[in-house]
Amino acid sequence: MTLLSDLAVGGWHPASFVDYPGRVAAVIFLQGCNFCCPYCHNPQLIPLGQTGCLAPAKILDHLARRRGKLDGVTLSGGEPTLQAALPLLCEELHNLGYPVKLDTNGSNPDMLAELLSAGLVDYLAMDLKAPLERYAELAGTKVDVNAIRCSMHLVSSSGVKHHFRTTYDQSLLSPEDLQLIQKMVPEGSGYVVQPCRQPIVTR
Numbered sequence: 135m136t137l138l139s140d141l142a143v144g145g146w147h148p149a150s151f152v153d154y155p156g157r158v159a160a161v162i163f164l165q166g167c168n169f170c171c172p173y174c175h176n177p178q179l180i181p182l183g184q185t186g187c188l189a190p191a192k193i194l195d196h197l198a199r200r201r202g203k204l205d206g207v208t209l210s211g212g213e214p215t216l217q218a219a220l221p222l223l224c225e226e227l228h229n230l231g232y233p234v235k236l237d238t239n240g241s242n243p244d245m246l247a248e249l250l251s252a253g254l255v256d257y258l259a260m261d262l263k264a265p266l267e268r269y270a271e272l273a274g275t276k277v278d279v280n281a282i283r284c285s286m287h288l289v290s291s292s293g294v295k296h297h298f299r300t301t302y303d304q305s306l307l308s309p310e311d312l313q314l315i316q317k318m319v320p321e322g323s324g325y326v327v328q329p330c331r332q333p334i335v336t337r
């Protein structure tokens with residue numbers, strides 16, 4: 135049986151103005167990622183299976199006391215969809231009255247489908263790392279690009295607010311790559327290119 139206490143939480147911010155469009159949101163960073171991007175903003179969150187140092191219940195207690203002062207909660211990482219207890223966390227946040235934004239690399243469409251069918255997310259931001267032919271290179275590991283395609287379809291057809299996003303650095307992606315990625319974005323979906331602000335690391 136999956137329990138909320140199974141969640142590995144690597145860290146959190148009590149309030150952010152930039153992580154949930156139009157809202158002041160707390161950000162919870164889930165531990166573990168199946169990608170190894172050269173520009174990862176949170177490389178300490180990549181190791182999988184590492185027990186988080188923060189108890190989810192304590193964060194929820196704090197968020198219960200912040201009701202009325204925050205407009206939402208963003209779940210980021212790491213890759214949140216790798217954790218089986220993610221739906222439980224979303225449910226608890228909804229019970230507290232918080233809209234939930236999920237940041238995802240799109241590698242786990244099964245979890246996305248579960249969250250969407252249960253109405254557990256209110257905003258989705260999905261990375262588009264590279265043209266599909268270069269995905270493994272930019273993600274730093276083998277990638278099932280069919281899973282990425284499937285997640286793109288789920289996100290864009292969900293009816294949930296969303297956008298796709300690419301982290302751009304000219305040493306990693308060419309302008310032609312960026313054009314190919316833009317062509318992948320489904321019609322009607324938002325798309326943001328964010329400049330890479332982290333040092334590029336070969337892991």
Ligand code: SF4
Nearest residue numbers: 167169170171174212
């Ligand atoms: S998907 Fe996100 S968390 Fe995972 S390695 Fe890439 S940038 Fe880091």
